[in-house]
Amino acid sequence: MVLGKGTVMFFNRKKEKAQIDMSRLPEHIGVIMDGNGRWAKKRGLPRSAGHKAGADSLKKIVTACNKLGIKYITVYAFSTENWSRPKDEVDYLMGLLLGYLKDAENTLAGENVVIRAIGSRAELSEEIQEQIIKTENFTSKNTGIVMNIALNYGSREEITHAVRNICRDVESGSLKAEDISQEMISSELYTGGQPDPDLLIRTSGEIRLSNFMLWQLAYSEMYFTNKLWPDFTVKDLEDAIIEFQKRNRRFGGV
Ligand code: FPP
Secondary structure, three states: OEEEOOEEOOOOOOOOOOOOOHHHOOOEEEEEOOOHHHHHHHOOOOHHHHHHHHHHHHHHHHHHHHHHOOOEEEEEEEEOOHHHOOHHHHHHHHHHHHHHHHHHOOOOHHHOOEEEEEOOOOOOOHHHHHHHHHHHHHHOOOOOOEEEEEEEEOHHHHHHHHHHHHHHHHHHOOOOHHHOOHHHHHHHOOOOOOOOOOEEEEOOOOOOOOOOOOOOOOOOEEEEOOOOHHHOOHHHHHHHHHHHHHOOOOOOOO
């Protein structure tokens, strides 16, 4: 197409489709699944419909991560701050989570997913606490991706919980304060024994961490997208991974 003298634009240049480099996958992905409410509002639907669509989206993304060979995914399903939402929304989310955990025994378990809940369980209903144990046990022998569902989770609560546990050993005399190490703190977090996330994805255009994995995200690559969580597709996941693979991770070095 000739635009003016000497100005030629080529539309037929072969566009190379970016591909995921399977040898450099992130081992652990954290996800802040944001925008369910706005997704519903845009459609004139109740917020609950957005959460339901978000839960469906989550199933697709976890399955895709597992197929790709990602080892861990941690998803922010309910924060310690979410209790301040209207009671009917909290009740709906709790029902959805309970259903999701039950259903996972038929769906995600069959996909070889290991399901774990992270967060403070004591405030959850007995029914949910029992279902968490059942689903965790049911999937514990699986060998695929480990999916941590952050449920009544807050990073500051998690760190406080870890510090309390370590202090008990100091109080009993079995540990000296100067022997407390970063590894010890990591191992006392709910994600103890797991690698830190390499990549954090947050949807809906918000650019903040909202009390999610503050310790574990110290060196993670951040990927923010305007897509609302229920609209986030497997293609969007692939784009996030491709963007991650373009980053030069230095972990504080040069
Ligand atoms: C944020 O959207 C999302 C949540 C508070 C809950 C996340 C829950 C799900 C994705 C579905 C349920 C998950 C499981 C594991 C069953 P928002 O409500 O804050 O959206 P908004 O910012 O647009 O209002």
